[in-house]
Amino acid sequence: MSAPENGNAAGRRPGRPSGASDTRDRILDSARELFARNGFGNTSVRAVAADAGVDAALVHHYYGSKQQLFAAATQLPVDPMAVLGPMRETPVEQLGRVLPEVLLPLWDSQAGTAMIAALRSMLTGTEVPLARSFLRDIVVAELSRRVDEPAGTGVLRAEFAASQLMGIVVARYVIGLEPLASMPPEQIVAMIAPTLQRYLTGDLPEAPAR
Template sequence: MRRPGRPPGTSDTRDRILKAARELFAANGIDRTSVRAVAAAAGVDSALVHHYFGTKQQLFAAAIDLPLDPMTLLGPVRETPVDELGLALPSLLLPLWDSEMGAALVATLRSMLAGSDISLFRSFVQEVISAEVGPRVDNPPGSGRVRVQFVASQLVGVVMARYIIKLEPFASLPAQQIAETIAPNLQHYLTGDLP
C-alpha cells in the first residue's frame, strides 16, 4: 500500500520544468510563453513551477542560467532619467560583468552563443531589455525597439572584446573609462536622430 506524500526516489520535476521552459522560451519568446504552458509541457501543475522558480522572469533567468533575476538588474534603469541612460547602462553593467557573478553571466553568454540557445539570448534582449527601455526612448514612435538593439549590439561587442576574446589593453581598462567612452554613442542610439 502506497503512503501519501512525495513518491520515494529522486525527483526530476525541476529539470523537466527547466527543459520545457528552455524549449518554449526559445520557440515562442518570453511574452508568448506562459507559466501554464511550461507546466503543461513538463507534465506538472503550474503551482510547482512557481514553487521552484517564483515568477516567469525568474524562471527565464534559471532557464538561461543567469545568476540573478534580470528585473533586479534592470531596477536601477527604471529610476534613471532617459538623458542619462547612455552612461548609466554601461556604468551598471561593466562592474557587474567584472565581478564574480559577472563571470557566470559571461560564461552563460559564451555557451549560449556557441550552442543552440541563441534564441533565448535574443528573447532576453528583445523582450526583457527592450520592454524595459524601449518605451522610454520610443521617439519617433516605433523606433524604441531598434534603438535598444543598437545599444545591445555595442554592449555585446564590449562583452566579446573584453571578456571572451580578451583584447588587450581593452580587457584591462578600468570599467568606468569604458563606460564613459561608449556612453555618448549609447546615448545617441537611445535619444539622438537615427538615419
C-alpha cells in the same frame, strides 16, 4: 502525457513538491524549449507547467517568477530584471551613462563571470534562440518602451544600444581584446556612454529615398 502533479497528497498544500526527483529538471527542460521556440514574451508559466505535466504553482515554488525561471533556463546567475528594473527610475537622458555604470561592475564580479559564461554558451552553442529571446524580449523590450521617440523607433534604438553593450561583452570578456580587456570600467563608461545615449535619444538618420 501523465496527469499534472499538483501535490494534493494528504498533508501537502496545493502546489508543493510531489517528491518526484526529476520534477525540477522536467520544468527546466520545458522552459528552455518553450522560451527558445516562442520567446520570453509569448511563454507563460502556465504553458511551461502544462508542457512539464505539473501544476503552475509548482513552477512558482521551484523558480519564483517567470523572469527567474528564464534566468534558470539560460543559466544566468542573476535575474536580469533585478538589474534592469531599477533603471526605470533613471531619467532617459542619463541611461547612456547609467547602463554601463551598472553593467560593467556586474560583469567584472564573480556573478558576472558566470553570466558571461552563460551568454557565451548561448551565443556559440545550440541555444542561439535563447540568446535572441534574452536580448529581444527582456533587454530590448525593457529599454524600447522608454526611448520610443519619435513613436515607432524605440526597438531600433534599444537594439543598437544592446549591440554596443554586447560588443563590449565579446571584446572584453570573451575574446580578451587588449587594451579593452584591462581597461578600468570608468574609462570604458566614458568612452561608450555618449554613443549609447545617441542611440537612445539622439537624432536618427533619415531612410534613403527609394
